Each structure stands twice: as C-alpha cells, then as structure tokens.
Amino acid sequence: MASTLDSFTARLQHIATQPNNARLAAYESLISDLLQQPSSKLSSNDLLQATSAYLRHAVFSEQNSTGGGLVIGRQALTALEHHSGRLAEEYELQKRDKDRMQDIEDESMPSVADRDTRRQLLENALEQLQPRTLSFEEQASSLRMQLASLLEAEEDWKEAAQVLLAIPLDSGHRNVSDHFKLSIYVRIARLLLEGDDPVAADVYLKRASMIIHNVPGALPSHYQQQQQQQQQQQQQQQQQQQQQQQQQQQQQQQQQQQQQQQQQQQQQQQQQQQQQQQASGSSTAAADGDGTDGIAATGSGSASASSNGSRHKLEEPKVLGLQYRLSQARVYDSQRRFAEAAIRYHELSYVAEIDEDDRAMMLSAAVTASILSPAGPQRARTLATLMRDERTPSLPQYTILSKVFLDRVIRPDQIASFEKLLSPHQIARLAPSCGPSAATSSATSTTGSTSTRHAPSTVLDRAMIEHNVLSASRLYDNITLAGLGALVDLSPGGAEDIARKMIMQGRLKGWIDQVGNAANAGARGRGVLFFVHQDRRGEGETTAGGLEATKAGADSSGGDGSGTGGAGGEGGAGSAGGAADIDTKWTRRWDQQIAQVTGALEDVCQRINKVAGSTAAVA
DSSP: OHHHHHHHHHHHHHHHTSOHHHHHHHHHHHHHHHHTSBTTTSOHHHHHHHHHHHIIIIISSTTTSSGGGHHHHHHHHHHHHHHHHHHHHHHHHHHHOTTGGGGOOGGGSBGGGSHHHHHHHHHHHHHHHGGGTTTTHHHHHHHHHHHHHHHHHTTOHHHHHHHHHTSOSSOTTSOOOHHHHHHHHHHHHHHHHHTTOHHHHHHHHHHHHHHGGGSTTSSTTHHHHHHHHHHHHHHHHHHHHHHHHHHHHHHHHHHHHHHHHHHHHHHHOOSHHHHHHHHHHHHHHHHHHHHHHHHHHHHHHHHHHHHTSOOOOOOOHHHHHHHHHHHHHHHHHHTTOHHHHHHHHHHHTTOTTSOHHHHHHHHHHHHHHHHHSOSSHHHHHHHHHHHHOTTGGGSTTHHHHHHHHTTOOOOHHHHHHHHTTSOGGGGOBOOOOOOHHHHHHTTOOOSTTSOOOOSOOBHHHHHHHHHHHHHHHHHOSEEEHHHHHHHHTOOHHHHHHHHHHHHHTTSSOEEEEOOSOTTOHHHHTTOEEEEOOOOTTOOOOOOGGGHHHHHHHHHHTTTOGGGSHHHHHHHTTTSSOOHHHHHHHHHHHHHHHHHHHHHHHHHHHHHHHHHHHHHHHHO
C-alpha cells in the first residue's frame, strides 16, 4: 500500500499549488474519497498514515496555518471531523437495522467505521493539534466532543470526562455561549457520576448552577430570571447609550478641530504642484483602503468558518435542565444527603417528558432515600407526601414505607428484606465510633443479654436505629437506656449517644436523666430517657427537666394549674388530656428526683457521723 500513500501525498502536493478558492473544495473531495474507501482496499494502518499526511499538508502546513490561508486549514480540519463522524453514524444506523444487516459485509465497511480505528484517528489529530490549539479552538472542541461520544459508547466514563475537560470554555479567543457551557458541564457531571466519582461531579454541577439561570427554558422558574436579566440588559443599554452620547460629543469636537486644520492647509496651498501632490496622496490612500477591505473580508470569512465549525447539536434547554436536576439528585444520594435527594427524585417522577419506566425508578429512589433520611419532622413531611402518592403501593418498598410512616418499630427481618433493594453506597460501612459513651460502655458486660455494639455500623443501620428510637417515643413515656439499647441492639452508652444526638438536633423531644455517677459504667444502664409527649408533627421545644412543658401546661390552664397539686392531677386523669395532667406528670418526676437526692444526702450525712464517732473513740 506504499504506492497508495505516495499517490495520496502527490495529490496533496498538487492541490497546494492551486489558488485559495480551489484548494478548499479539492481538500474536501480528497478526504471524503479517502474515508469512504472500504477496509478491503484500505487497511486501518494505511488510513491512519494517510490522515496524518493530510493533516501535515492540508491543515498544518505553513501555507494553510498562517495568514489568510488559516481559513483553508480550518475548513480542511472541519471536513476531516465531519466526514469521519458522518460515515461512522451511517454505518451504526445500518448495523442496527437487522433486515439490512444481511446485505452488509465486513469487507465493505469503511475503515473509519471501526471504533478502534476512529478513536486512534481522533487521538492522533488532537495530538498534532495540541501546539496550535489557539488557532483551531473550534475544531479542537468538535474533535473532543466526537471522541468523548465514542468513549461514552464504550462505557469508558472517566476517560470521556477527561477529554471534555480539555475543551476551553473561558478562552478570550472566541465567544462561548452559556448554553454550550451548560451542556459541557452537565455532560461532564453525568460521566463522572457513571464513573463513581460524585465528588468531582459535584464541582461541575456547582459550575453549571452559576450559568443555568442564563439559559432560558432550562429551569421551570426561568421566567422570573428572564425578567431580572431584561432589567439588567436595559440598565446596560442605558449605560451604553450614555457612553455613545459622550463619544459622539468627543467626535464632534474632533471634527471641528479637523475642519480648522483643513482651512489652514487650504490657505497654505497656493501652488498647483502642491495640489497635484495632495491628489496623488489621496489616490494612494484609496488604494490602501481597498486593501484593508480585503483583509476585513478575509477576517469575516474566518469568523464564519469558526462559527460553523461545530456540527454537534446541543441538547434543548429543557432536556439539559432535567439532566442537571437528575445529576443533582444522584450527587445528594451519593453524599448521603438523603432528605434532599428524596425531594429531587420525587419532583422528577412527575415530569411528563421523562419515560414512564424512568419515572417509576425515580419514585422508587425517592422512597428509598426518604426511608434512609434522618428521622425527624422533615422526613415525616416527605413520608406523608409519598404515602399520598397513588403510585407508591405498587413499589416493593411500600410495606416498610407504611411502617416507617406509622412510626412502627422495624424488626431485623424487615430490615434484611429492605437491604436487598439498596445500592452499595446506601449500605456502606460507617467509621467506628470513638465517643465517650462508647468508651465507657465497653466495660458494661454485666449481663449476657446486653449488646456489645456501641454505634451503628452502616448507613442503613443508623437510619433504622434512629427510626426505632423515634418509634419508642410514640409508645412510652420513658424508657431506661438499657431497655432502649435492647430495643435497637446497642449498648446503653451507644443508645444514649443516639438519643442525645437526636435531642440536640431537634429531631427528638425529650431529656435524659443519668442516675448515679456518670463515670460509673455500671450506672449508665440505669439512666432513663424521658419523652415529651406532643403532637406527631409538633413544633414545640423543650428544655432540661421539662420546665417548658410545665410552663405551657400552666399557661393553657389559665395560670391556675400549677396550684392544683396532685389532687387536681388525679381528678383529671380520666379526662381526654389537659393542662393538669401534664402538670401532674412533671410534678411527680421532680418529686421523685428530689426524694432520691434527699435520700442520698441523708446517707452521706450518716456515714460522716459514723466516721466522726469512730475517730473520736480512737482519740
């Protein structure tokens, strides 16, 4: 095949001798004929060698890469990118058609239709283009987008993302629209998510969030943003008009000065020879003006060629907006921000433009994320919304969803069946706990039934333990830490840590009474967790010891409830709740604490007296 390469190179050299207006058509015809050659006549290696020669002579030669010939070089490179992509797409369409597949033979397939060959061709072109990227930015972007599509089809996600990352979007040599930037950022984020790199995907989603408001139709609330942009544009137009007026005034002043100078020159032009010299000078200036117009025309042709260089169609703004929102939900899910992910998934499950099967998957993901989200008022609202959705009964997670919504205790066998439906990152192991409660609880192995676990081990385990603690608050007025640990399969110290964290974050209403010495590991299990009984979705806050609840009960009873004492509380026990009942409960709890402290104080006093008596007897 050496003769074929020699003849191809000779044709390139012959085209180089032709004028500019004929070279472009000759280059495009030559590369089109070359790429259409079947693999039986032109092997992959010969094709790669021929395209390398084409790049050297038609694109990167001194004649076509500098000055006015730069337009020819750009168009020649665009022809290579366009025809290689077109032929590959046509063959892929034929390959998908099973009826026509019988008439297609591998020998008639163009060499450029082979994925490995086309990948190497694009990589060679980008490698040769690297030193001249500033002159061929538009063409380099098109080549990179085509190479990224090829790598994406081969499921090489990270490599495809790296190819797109090299596209210059903030270059000062060309204007890049926000629509194009948004499409690149969203595509990079999707590829990184497929490559299990949510951290890097989050970076490019944040960049997309800064410009998505500038793309009309990308988000549902773009109308208000458009109005804000219009106002900003109007302000900018007013400023431009003011600047133009100032420039016009300056131009008028300059014109007046020029007129005065011309009058002085006319007075000095007394001789006819000087007038002839001025006429010859004006003809020379006219000739210079014609040359300038020719350069401007060349520059405009270059600009038009650059603007038409990218043949890749951008996604519609609405499609880009949906891809952005879905990628955002996936990033929240991978970052274990399940409450936010559930909201995003549920919103997307209502979009009519998405396929029905995909919407069902998003609804399923919303249910899973809501169950794994931290137990509290926010999750309760999300669960209520999902339970009202008429589509959720058909999901496999509906059984556990209903139990979680009704605040029922979730048993280990139910957790195991739900675990089979989760993704790997949703059952990932957590870092081992090293809190003070876990450290002191390591010695509390007084009974064989006490759990030795001090903290949840996985994301699912943590979500279910917090839910069961919240469920216990609906069943009991109070529970010992040992009993709570037995319920959630944790040590008393570990159960205390979970309850304390939920109380501090406002997700559980209650307080903890640590009986005995807090440093004594054996006394930790005798601590009691008291729950504040409020409405399921209550908004009230509580303070240490339940003083706020007592105050609320007294206020609701008109200020007289605090003086009723125990008799009033007993009398109101049979009624359907009331301020006196709440007051009585807290009064009893405080009386018990006071009695315990008083008994302990008397015990201490007796011991001191005994020690003092024995000391006096010895003396």
